[in-house]
Amino acid sequence: MEQKDMSMENKTLDNLFLSVAQSLMGEPPFFIWPAPHSTPAECEFYLGNNFLDSLYTDIAQLQQKGHDLEGIAKMLKNPSRIAQTLWPFGHVVNVDEKFKKELIELASTIVDLLSYYRKNPFNQDGKNTIWSQNEVHEFLSNNQIIDTADESFEKYKLLISRLEGTLWLYSELLDFSIHEVCKEFHGPYSLPDGRIALVKEYYDLQPEFWAFTKDMPYQSILIFEIYSTIPDITFDFFGRLRSKQPTIHNLEGFTILANQKPTLTYNDIKEIYESTTEVSRRGSEQVRNLSRLQIMNKFVECYYYMLKPLKDTLGKNWEPPEIIFDDIKNERKKEIIEQLYANFEKMAKIPPNETINIVSKIFDPRYR
């Protein structure tokens, strides 16, 4: 991996981990899927060291084979997926000097990867800007928009709201708390007529580590939305869209691509909604019957599946090492996890600005 002058990188890493910490302020982890079986943090303690070491090694090996960072960023497909690789930084243990150095380098490299997509790699302006204005205009030119001029628009709007809710639930069923792995919401973008656009992309909707996804007819779905005004929205570092009000009520136009093909009739969109609903319902019923151990194992698989494009290029198997599943089964990090939960309880009583500083240092390998 490229050696950098760390004095120049320190400000970048300060910004990175501050952005991570700011994005984490909000809901406590006890009610985040895979809760109530486990929490994301608990699973991340089991996979953290190995996952980050694997990512570091894969990137280094790809570079040795002549792949540049832009190519690696494209393999990972979308910036919010790249941002998800920061989660395990807060859940590594027994960090020796060598691993610490690797983590610092890796954090810096992740910022470089994000910069190929995002104008502001940390989304500090509250936007998630990925397309250029030219790309937005090109999309508009090449795709038909259904808008309020259509007499059935209110009917479409209701269907779109159902579809978006269902897709959101489906993505979370697939990818747990890191469901930005399979979706990228981005914008807002200014349009030539003064209105604004949001883009909601879903991809990798048929991951092989879940059997029920073979019934999902769509690998990708893109919804392009147009508004005159939308309620106050922001994007955080992880690409999560934050709003305090539903945006769908203000929708004035849209278009949908399913498997990259335009889908514009009401019945075609209804077909997407019904298929997604049916697969989600069946998937949820299957997952409900899994044990705590099985669900935690799936969470681990979901993380490593993120690296599959890198592994495929290197000719490696993407599957997680057995030791992780064995550690989970034998609860080998039980004491650390109990301490983690005790710390969460303590931090809930600390003022937010102090908590942000504490959390920033927890994730920052320079403080290990």
Place this chain on the structure above:
Amino acid sequence: MMGEKNNKIILEGVPASAGRAEGRAIVILDAKEQDDMVDGSILIVPFTTPLFIPAILKSSAIVTDKGGIMCHAAIIAREFGIPSVTGTEEATKKIKDNMEVIVDGTKGYVYGK
């Protein structure tokens, strides 16, 4: 406390997703018990996860014990465009199955009819 048209406010929580819905409440404590959920019902749960997908798909509003403005139920309700009141602490205790309720996601109140 009396509220909307003299209906009694039975719960107060976080106004997580704007809007208003009224209907029959279905209280679900365990994701394995979703069979009673019918279209248009008001879903009352401790908190939501993807295991509640079948019930969520049928609900016209969501009320939870736990969570705030950015919890799972709040985000889902806003994606669906349905009202939600979260963080009530005792929705699953105070509301009984089949109780007729009104959910005001704009103000953060649940009324009993």
